Amino acid sequence: MTTTPPGRPTTGRPTTEGIDLPDRRGRIGLDRLGRDLTGNPGVRIRDVEVLSCDWYVLRKTTFDYRHADGHWSREQRENYDRGDGATILLYDTERRTVLLTRQFRLPAYVNGHPDGMLVETAAGLLDGDSPEEAIRREAAEETGHRVGCPEHVFDVYMSPGSVTERLHFYAAPYGPWSATGEGGGIAAEGEDISTLELPFTEALAMIRDGSIADAKTIMLLQWAALDGPFRPADDSHDRTPRARG
Incomplete structure (x- = not known):
């Protein structure tokens, strides 16, 4: 959106929210991201254009790229910036269960999912917090369980x-000792999240039959089976025990 601030004389150059003026989230200079990258000598950033900065940011970047044979070409790519996020698998090794969430996802619904209701691990954007702080917050908001010291996976x-x-x-482990509330997400933000406790073997079966179709959830469940809390017993000597809380 192009505007001229009230009371400011027009100079002939339009001002733009998110670039010259704060956007609805207070951001400015959104066209600067990526312009000063120097880590890859085969990439030269030429221009960054902000196409949209409503809640997240859509940019179009123009850059020169050096191919394997040495020649350069001018390329353009759009990239969608929604910030970084974190996700967590809550598990109970004694009862061999996992605690997942279920919520409506519009993008999945419009792209072929039968009802858009996806089974997922708890997750959310960092929103300025560290990853560990963010996932503690999201676990409490979505599942109603307090996470003490979560294990970083990848x-x-x-x-x-x-x-x-x-x-x-x-x-991270969960159980009656970690329950602090009902979860369900933040209603004011439109969240309507239910929790789903499943036997771990059933959760794996849901990957195979397509009932779980969310990438982050599949990755964490498969990690849990191969190298995590539900790995084969003969691999137990390869990892140290985890403390609860």
């Missing part, structure tokens, strides 16, 4: 062809 770029987001993966 960090992943979930859709690097078009989305900048890097997702931080965690896991």
